[in-house]
Amino acid sequence: MPTTHRSARLTRRTGWRALGGALLAAPALARHGHGQSRLEDVTLITDFGFNGRHSYFYLALEKGFYREAGFNVSILRGQGSADAIRRVAAGNATLGFADAGALLLARGNDQVPVKLSAIIYASPPQALFALQERGLAAPASLAGRTLADTAFSSVRLLFGAYARAAGIDPASVTWVTAESATLPSLLANGRVDAIGQFTVGQPLLEAVTAPRPLTRFAYRDVGLDFYGNGLIATENTLATRPDLVRALTAATLKGLREAIANPEEAGAIMHRAHRQVQPAVAAGETRLVGELASVPGQPLGAIDPARVASTVRVMSDAFTLRSPVAPDELFVPGLVG
Structure with missing residues (x-):
C-alpha cells in the first residue's frame, strides 16, 4: 500500500x-x-x-x-x-x-x-492503477477522471511531476481522499477511476479485483528519476x-x-x-x-x-x-x- x-x-x-x-x-x-x-x-x-x-x-x-x-x-x-x-x-x-x-x-x-x-x-515505486474495463489505456486518458488516495500519499503529492512528464494537465483530474485500507474496494466497486498505489502492491490489488485485469500507470514509465x-x-x-x-x-x-x-x-x-x-x-x-x-x-x-x-x-x-x-x-x- x-x-x-x-x-x-x-x-x-x-x-x-x-x-x-x-x-x-x-x-x-x-x-x-x-x-x-x-x-x-x-x-x-x-x-x-x-x-x-x-x-x-x-x-x-x-x-x-x-x-x-x-x-x-x-x-x-x-x-x-x-x-x-x-x-x-x-x-x-x-x-x-x-x-x-x-x-x-x-x-x-x-x-x-x-x-x-x-x-x-x-x-520510483509510485503508480496509479485502474480497472482495464474503465478504458484508461494511456496517461492522457486520465484527464477528467476521478482518482483516490490518502491525503499525504507520495503518489498524490508527486502527481504533478508525473502529469507534466506525461504531457497532461495536473488540474485535469479530481482527487478523492480515502483511507489506505479502503482504496482497493473503491477501485473494485467502480466508485473511482483509479487509485494511487506502489507498484509492489499490484499482486495484492489484483487479488481484490480478480478476475478483472488492471492497467498500471507507473511514474517511472514517463521518465521520472528518483x-x-x-x-x-x-x-x-x-x-x-x-x-x-x-x-x-x-x-x-x-x-x-x-x-x-x-x-x-x-x-x-x-x-x-x-x-x-x-x-x-x-x-x-x-x-x-x-x-x-x-x-x-x-x-x-x-x-x-x-x-x-x-x-x-x-x-x-x-x-x-x-x-x-x-x-x-x-x-x-x-x-x-
Whole structure:
C-alpha cells in the first residue's frame, strides 16, 4: 500500500544524537564463557505493516543471515515512513525501511538526524492503477477522471511531476481522499477511476479485483528519476557504529538477493512469519521489489549521489520544506559493496 508522507513534528530537537545511539553502545559480539558468542539485540522497522514486499527481511531472519552477522533481529511493524524515521531517530529501532521523500521532509522540516545507508527501491515505486474495463489505456486518458488516495500519499503529492512528464494537465483530474485500507474496494466497486498505489502492491490489488485485469500507470514509465525506499539509521549510529550498520545492511541485502532469485521461497517464508500474507501475493510483491531494486552495473543497494541529487530536486518541487536539504544530508556513502 502507499506510504503516508507526513513527517511528524519532533518537538524536542536536542538530544537526538545521544538518544539515537544510546541503545546501540554494546559491541556486536560480546564474548563470554567457553568461547561462545552472544548475539547483539537489534531491531528493524518496516515502512508500513507486514507485507509480501518485506519478505527479504524474513528470509534473512529465517536463513540465519542476521545471526551469522552477530545479531538477534526483531522486526517491528511500521505505520508509515514518517513513523519509521521518527522511531529510528528516537532509538526505538536500529535500522529502518523508509521512503526518501519522507526522509527529505523529516530533515527539511524537523532536522531529524537520520540518513540512508542503502537503497532498495532504486526506481520510483509510485503508480496509479485502474480497472482495464474503465478504458484508461494511456496517461492522457486520465484527464477528467476521478482518482483516490490518502491525503499525504507520495503518489498524490508527486502527481504533478508525473502529469507534466506525461504531457497532461495536473488540474485535469479530481482527487478523492480515502483511507489506505479502503482504496482497493473503491477501485473494485467502480466508485473511482483509479487509485494511487506502489507498484509492489499490484499482486495484492489484483487479488481484490480478480478476475478483472488492471492497467498500471507507473511514474517511472514517463521518465521520472528518483529514489524510493531504502534502509535508514541515525547519524550517530552511522558515525559511531559504521561496522554495525554495514553488517546489518549486508545481511539484509543478502536476503534481498536470495528473495529476488527465488520469490516463491521468499513468499512461503513470509507466509510462515505472518499467516495473513498469502504466499502467492508475497511472491508477486517480491518479484516487483526485484524490478525496483536492480540497477544494471551497480551493486544491489548502492547509492548513486547523482540519483540522490535528482531525488532532492523532484521532491523539493513537490513538497513544502522549511529548510533546503543538500543531497549529501540524505545518505552515507561506502556502506554497500
